[in-house]
Amino acid sequence: xxxxxxxxxxxxxxxxxxxxxxxxxxxxxxxxxxxxxxxxxxxxxxxxxxxxxxxxxxxxxxxxxxxxxxxxxxxxxxxxxxxxxxxxxxxxxxxxxxxxxxxxxxxxxxxxxxx
Amino acid sequence: xxxxxxxxxxxxxxxxxxxxxxxxxxxxxxxxxxxxxxxxxxxxxxxxxxxxxxxxxxxxxxxxxxxxxxxxxxxxxxxxxxxxxxxxxxxxxxxxxxxxxxxxxxxxxxxx
Numbered sequence: 001x002x003x004x005x006x007x008x009x010x011x012x013x014x015x016x017x018x019x020x021x022x023x024x025x026x027x028x029x030x031x032x033x034x035x036x037x038x039x040x041x042x043x044x045x046x047x048x049x050x051x052x053x054x055x056x057x058x059x060x061x062x063x064x065x066x067x068x069x070x071x072x073x074x075x076x077x078x079x080x081x082x083x084x085x086x087x088x089x090x091x092x093x094x095x096x097x098x099x100x101x102x103x104x105x106x107x108x109x110x111x112x113x114x115x
Numbered sequence: 116x117x118x119x120x121x122x123x124x125x126x127x128x129x130x131x132x133x134x135x136x137x138x139x140x141x142x143x144x145x146x147x148x149x150x151x152x153x154x155x156x157x158x159x160x161x162x163x164x165x166x167x168x169x170x171x172x173x174x175x176x177x178x179x180x181x182x183x184x185x186x187x188x189x190x191x192x193x194x195x196x197x198x199x200x201x202x203x204x205x206x207x208x209x210x211x212x213x214x215x216x217x218x219x220x221x222x223x224x225x226x227x
Contacts, residue, residue: 032214043119043205043218044158089158093214101148101173103216107157 002027004092006106014114017080021109023073023090031093031102035064035075038087038108047075047088077111085113117141121206121219128196128226136191136222138206144217146209147189151175151202152221158205164189196226 007022025033032051036044048059050066050073057064061084063076077084090106122137140147148163150173160173164183178200180192193200203223207216 034215036216041221043207043220044216045218046215049213049215091216101146101160101163103160105158107155 002092002094002104004090004104004106006088006090006109008109009107010110010112012112012114013080015080015082019077019080019111021075021077021088021111023075023092023106025071025073025090025092025104025106027071027092027094027104029095030068030071031095033066033073034091034093035062035073036089036091038089040086044089080113082113082115084111086111119206119208119217119219121204121222123222124220125223126225128193128224130197130226132196133192133194134196134224135193136204136206136224138189138191138219139187140189140206140208140217141187142208142210142217143186144208144210145186146211147183148173148207148209148216149179149181149189149191150205150207152205153202161191161204193224196224198226200224201226 004025013019034049035047038044048064061078066073087108087110089108092104094102119140145166149161150158159175162181164170170181203221206219
């Protein structure tokens with residue numbers, strides 16, 4: 001069964017500090033992996049997409065990595081800001097199968113940035 | 116460009132009542148889907164549609180009906196609400212080339 005596991009479940013850090021969120025998956029055959037940011041009371045918004053051939057991709061202070069061999073991805077946030085407080089959801093897409101629509105969702109990491 | 120619009124944002128129902136959550140998108144995406152989000156459970160797929168006239172069940176379809184008469188609209192119907200359907204519901208459409216999901220702002224439903 002395709003699965004996506006995220007860690008930690010929740011994380012509290014001080015403003016200005018860096019942090020790394022983890023996503024491990026067993027989705028096969030792998031197509032791509034996307035990180036979404038969900039602010040409280042809002043819908044998720046895509047941050048970045050990783051395909052099989054990509055190891056690292058940056059979007060401002062967000063840097064995603066992908067190790068297709070170990071089936072692991074990370075999202076690194078540099079110099080955190082209060083606006084980074086949100087849930088971060090890892091979603092893996094299968095070439096076929098996976099969820100009914102080919103997507104397998106992680107349960108998310110809830111990040112709190114304290115001033 | 117409005118993206119994905121959901122209504123209502125909040126709704127309180129009594130057990131056994133029926134209601135429809137509305138979802139509309141203006142990006143001409145063929146694929147649309149409904150999810151529910153519960154604490155500790157993440158987003159779970161209820162129903163999805165790959166185009167007008169075509170719908171299919173997701174992971175947790177029981178108690179919900181959908182229809183897709185146009186590309187723009189994908190309403191979710193609760194025929195007889197139960198307390199277990201208390202949740203936050205998200206509608207999404209999917210960009211065909213990148214696969215990116217565009218979510219609405221969510222509808223918070225409480226069933227008493």
